[in-house]
Amino acid sequence: MLFELAHITKTFPTAQGRITSLDDVSLSVGEGQAVGLVGESGSGKTTLIRCALLLTQPDGGAVTFDGTSMLGATREQVRQFRRQVQLVFQDPFSSLNPRMTVEELVGEGLVIHGIENSAARRRDSVAEMLTVVGLRPDDMKRYPNSFSGGQRQRIAIARALAIRPRLLVCDEPVSALDVSVQAQVINLLREMQKALGLTILFVAHDLAVVRHLCAHVYVLNRGKIVESGSRDQVFDHPTHPYTQALLAAVPIPDPRRRPPRRQPAPAAS
Amino acid sequence: MTLAAVRRSVQSSGKLDMFVFALTGFLIFLAIFGPLLAPDSIYRSDIGNALQPPSGAHWFGTDDQGRDIFWRLVAGAQATLLSSVLIVAAYSLIGVAVATIAAVGPKWLDELLMRITDIGLALPGLIVALGFAAALGPSLESAIIAKAITGWPVTARLLRSILMQTMTAQYVVGAQVLGASKWRLMTRHVLPNSLDILIVKWAGDIGATVLILAAMSFIGVGAQAPSAEWGAMVADAKGYVSSAWWAVAAPGAMIAITSVAFSLLGDILQVWRDPSLRDSR
Numbered sequence: 001m002l003f004e005l006a007h008i009t010k011t012f013p014t015a016q017g018r019i020t021s022l023d024d025v026s027l028s029v030g031e032g033q034a035v036g037l038v039g040e041s042g043s044g045k046t047t048l049i050r051c052a053l054l055l056t057q058p059d060g061g062a063v064t065f066d067g068t069s070m071l072g073a074t075r076e077q078v079r080q081f082r083r084q085v086q087l088v089f090q091d092p093f094s095s096l097n098p099r100m101t102v103e104e105l106v107g108e109g110l111v112i113h114g115i116e117n118s119a120a121r122r123r124d125s126v127a128e129m130l131t132v133v134g135l136r137p138d139d140m141k142r143y144p145n146s147f148s149g150g151q152r153q154r155i156a157i158a159r160a161l162a163i164r165p166r167l168l169v170c171d172e173p174v175s176a177l178d179v180s181v182q183a184q185v186i187n188l189l190r191e192m193q194k195a196l197g198l199t200i201l202f203v204a205h206d207l208a209v210v211r212h213l214c215a216h217v218y219v220l221n222r223g224k225i226v227e228s229g230s231r232d233q234v235f236d237h238p239t240h241p242y243t244q245a246l247l248a249a250v251p252i253p254d255p256r257r258r259p260p261r262r263q264p265a266p267a268a269s
Numbered sequence: 270m271t272l273a274a275v276r277r278s279v280q281s282s283g284k285l286d287m288f289v290f291a292l293t294g295f296l297i298f299l300a301i302f303g304p305l306l307a308p309d310s311i312y313r314s315d316i317g318n319a320l321q322p323p324s325g326a327h328w329f330g331t332d333d334q335g336r337d338i339f340w341r342l343v344a345g346a347q348a349t350l351l352s353s354v355l356i357v358a359a360y361s362l363i364g365v366a367v368a369t370i371a372a373v374g375p376k377w378l379d380e381l382l383m384r385i386t387d388i389g390l391a392l393p394g395l396i397v398a399l400g401f402a403a404a405l406g407p408s409l410e411s412a413i414i415a416k417a418i419t420g421w422p423v424t425a426r427l428l429r430s431i432l433m434q435t436m437t438a439q440y441v442v443g444a445q446v447l448g449a450s451k452w453r454l455m456t457r458h459v460l461p462n463s464l465d466i467l468i469v470k471w472a473g474d475i476g477a478t479v480l481i482l483a484a485m486s487f488i489g490v491g492a493q494a495p496s497a498e499w500g501a502m503v504a505d506a507k508g509y510v511s512s513a514w515w516a517v518a519a520p521g522a523m524i525a526i527t528s529v530a531f532s533l534l535g536d537i538l539q540v541w542r543d544p545s546l547r548d549s550r
Contacts, residue, residue, distance in 0.1 A: 079448060085446075089443060108447060109447045109448070112449055160447075
């Protein structure tokens with residue numbers, strides 16, 4: 001396994017005592033896989049991502065990347081981790097520094113990790129990355145506020161992928177976008193996964209999106225993994241009542257297919 | 270009608286913005302070139318001409334030494350306004366440094382600096398500045414130093430809270446995930462997105478500092494007698510206010526106009542920076 005979270009526990013102190021945000025959460029992501037993590041708001045998704053990316057120290061458990069335990073890792077090990085694990089945020093309007101040009105944003109990782117030290121080579125690299133995510137290289141002199149939400153998310157993906165990470169964590173990357181743009185971004189992620197051999201941990205509350213992209217699915221409810229398995233297993237034969245409720249809540253666009261409530265939605269294409 | 274209401278009604282037309290820009294621009298021009306424009310006679314006594322009322326020859330009249338008040342005001346803009354700009358620049362630098370160290374440093378250092386800031390905030394700034402100025406000897410320089418030393422706590426407190434807020438922005442977390450060093454996070458992501466509010470504060474602070482500097486000169490711990498600093502001019506002329514009101518009124522009006530102009534500039538910049546305030550005021 002490329003990336004493993006084992007028995008992660010995280011609590012937060014409040015006036016009413018400690019609140020358990022994550023309770024013994026374990027999940028693993030194999031190299032080249034796309035794994036989905038589904039849960040509603042407040043289920044602990046964001047806390048899990050923060051723990052997974054070493055932004056918060058969990059109370060207990062282990063984070064292992066490529067065989068290295070990352071809790072209590074050395075500076076150099078953390079630097080290597082940052083080089084290989086990247087994040088795409090939910091809201092492309094707040095995840096891009098408004099005072100940096102697209103070139104600076106996409107090229108920042110190349111600077112930080114000393115991958116391309118010459119400005120000219122870096123510009124070529126950025127141009128190439130922009131083309132890959134479907135933007136024009138001419139766009140690199142512009143600032144993020146002159147782009148639409150979907151374009152911004154492409155910039156964010158280019159920024160994350162510019163340093164060629166092995167694992168991309170996506171925190172609800174399309175939920176802030178229009179439905180028509182959602183599919184474009186999801187398809188882009190899917191292409192990236194295939195073309196670059198990228199491993200993806202995809203966190204979302206939208207089941208249809210997860211179903212389209214992820215071969216393996218975890219369901220998080222109130223800080224616990226209540227169900228996990230392959231896409232077909234979880235979507236066709238959910239065992240946990242929470243998963244069943246989630247699936248029942250997915251609107252089915254075709255009225256003739258609606259009555260048998262638990263029938264799965266047709267796979268989007 | 271309150272001042273705020275007047276401001277609102279005039280401001281909606283946009284004419285006040287233009288007027289304030291023109292006025293502050295003109296005052297800054299005076300602060301830079303005023304002493305070059307004014308004739309040398311403004312520092313010489315001409316007792317025969319003392320306390321002349323405003324006339325064609327002396328637009329704002331003359332003072333008790335027979336010096337032309339209009340040209341003294343032009344020359345004095347530098348002592349008053351340029352000094353205020355320097356003071357604000359100096360204590361802003363201290364404030365930015367303290368806030369940045371508090372925001373990125375270890376928690377105990379943050380606590381220490383913020384408690385020192387609290388002490389600074391608790392002390393009445395003008396009184397402490399008076400004390401400093403008295404200890405350093407009464408002169409414009411000591412007034413500048415005194416105000417520069419005592420002015421930083423508000424900037425430090427304000428900026429620290431803004432830095433803390435900016436540090437939780439998603440793009441900062443993103444840069445952290447990308448592996449950016451603390452130095453890079455601060456200089457490329459946090460500070461550039463936090464400092465713009467200081468530009469707003471600077472304008473307002475210059476207005477307030479003009480007033481305080483003039484007050485210090487008036488009390489006698491700032492600029493001294495021959496200087497054309499506006500507060501000192503009011504102090505010099507206060508003994509003759511019943512016979513020569515213009516000698517007090519003219520510099521007093523300049524202090525008020527300058528102070529209000531820069532405060533308004535601060536308000537206007539605030540709206541430019543954050544257009545959502547435009548309709549809410």
